[in-house]
Amino acid sequence: ETGVTQSPTHLIKTRGQQVTLRCSSQSGHNTVSWYQQALGQGPQFIFQYYREEENGRGNFPPRFSGLQFPNYSSELNVNALELDDSALYLCASSLRLAEASGLFFGEGSRLTVL
């Protein structure tokens, strides 16, 4: 139990649609990181939010965007869905610089794009 909750756990969308995934941080954590894990691959860093500002971004196109709210919960939005966006989306909350201590993920949101 990491204290990080994600919703929805599973969802199915069609190509071209938009999706919003949500993450509730563990109490006291001010940083949220999002990762994408395609089938058979390791998680890939999408971006990180610290105190409501984007604080680093991986190699993902602008149609991947996010928000962090004053209570440090977060959203990941993906526009114009493509088939390759089908993946497990993972959220981890932490204190800043905690990557050095490892990240603890929520249960993930599994997105299927048809």
Place this chain on the structure above:
Amino acid sequence: QKEVEQNSGPLSVPEGAIASLNCTYSDRGSQSFFWYRQYSGKSPELIMSIYSNGDKEDGRFTAQLNKASQYVSLLIRDSQPSDSATYLCAVNARGNTPLVFGKGTRLSVIA
């Protein structure tokens, strides 16, 4: 491009044996190293972290780090069928940089 390499497996070991999982990384400046266990359909779970050269033991798990060879390994002693999972190696270059993951090694422990 920072890379973390793992043999995808599957690695099959009999119950009670030692499972040895290996990982190499490209960024010589990496400072923190992690092993995650991922059961099918679940999210990755952090099981070991190591920061300095040598061995670190936690129960049946031992992580080994050799920074000169840019090599990290995980040993699982007395392997159990419940250890069957994919094991992901992750590396952090420095404090506020994202974790870089390998593709994982699938371990199968045969009863």
